[in-house]
Amino acid sequence: MPRMIYDYTKSVLERVSFDPVLFTKELKKAIKNLLPYEVEQLKKWLQFFTNEHPELKQCLSVVS
Template identity: 75%
Template sequence: MSRMIYDYTKMVLERVSFDPALFEKELKKALRSLLPYEIEHLRNWLLFFTDEKPELKRCLIYI
């Protein structure tokens, strides 16, 4: 079940990546529902995902 939430979180973040404010909001919401090890996986994924999107890098402070 939790893997589905993690995958859904990634999908939502990919879809809202056009708007940094919305991306930040969805990231904060995701951090409240994910388990600690999932947050670590999400952090690794975000480092890779934001590599080419510098406007989203500021959101990494929440992780």
Template identity: 65%
Template sequence: MPRLIYDYTKSELERVSLSPDRFRRKLKKAVSNLLPYEMELLQKWLVFYTDNRPELRQCISELQSDHKGVC
């Protein structure tokens, strides 16, 4: 079951990726909903997904500064 939440989170992030503000909100929501090992998977996916999207990478760095060690 938790795997479904992880997959849903990825699809939601992909869907809102055109808006950095919405992406940031969905990412913050994911931090509160996912288990620690799922966050590790999400972090790896985010590095891959935001490779050519610098505006989204900024959202990730902001999240890391808000939640040290979470993402």
């Protein structure tokens, strides 16, 4: 079940990536709902994802 939540979180973040404010809001919600090791996985995924979407680089400070 937790894996489904992680995958769902990534899909939500991908869908709202057009708006950095909304992306940050969803990212904060995700951090509250994910397990610690999932947050670490999400950080790695965000590094990759923000390389393709540089306008979202500022959102990385939320997970630091």
